[in-house]
Amino acid sequence: MLTRLHCTAGIPTVLVANKCDLLPKSLETGDPDLSASPVVDEIMHLAKGLGFIDWELVSARDDQNVAVPFATVAKEAEKLPPPKTNRLLNYDEFVVKKQRGYRPAREPQACGC
Numbered sequence: 001m002l003t004r005l006h007c008t009a010g011i012p013t014v015l016v017a018n019k020c021d022l023l024p025k026s027l028e029t030g031d032p033d034l035s036a037s038p039v040v041d042e043i044m045h046l047a048k049g050l051g052f053i054d055w056e057l058v059s060a061r062d063d064q065n066v067a068v069p070f071a072t073v074a075k076e077a078e079k080l081p082p083p084k085t086n087r088l089l090n091y092d093e094f095v096v097k098k099q100r101g102y103r104p105a106r107e108p109q110a111c112g113c
Helices: 038-049 068-078 091-099
Strands: 014-017 054-057
Touching: 014 038, 014 068, 038 054, 054 068
Parallel strands: 014 054
Antiparallel strands: none
């Protein structure tokens, strides 16, 4: 049983429950009958308690809902701010920063290496 989530905060994650084709089927639609399974309640509670943005029942065998979690994560990732870059300073930028008190672990050479 999953009791905690090991991931960085702020990264959108979706709980994916495979094998939904093994759940009891609804007689009218043929889709999984979510009300007949106590597992679904546990999944919903677990997803909410661990901070997942969503949860999805999938079936790899029937190719049911397999793309949905990926689309959900992609949609949420688009909302995130762009990551901060750690680009390298060129020599002139380094000299200016050093004059302002910047102290690096290792000073770059004039050649850039």
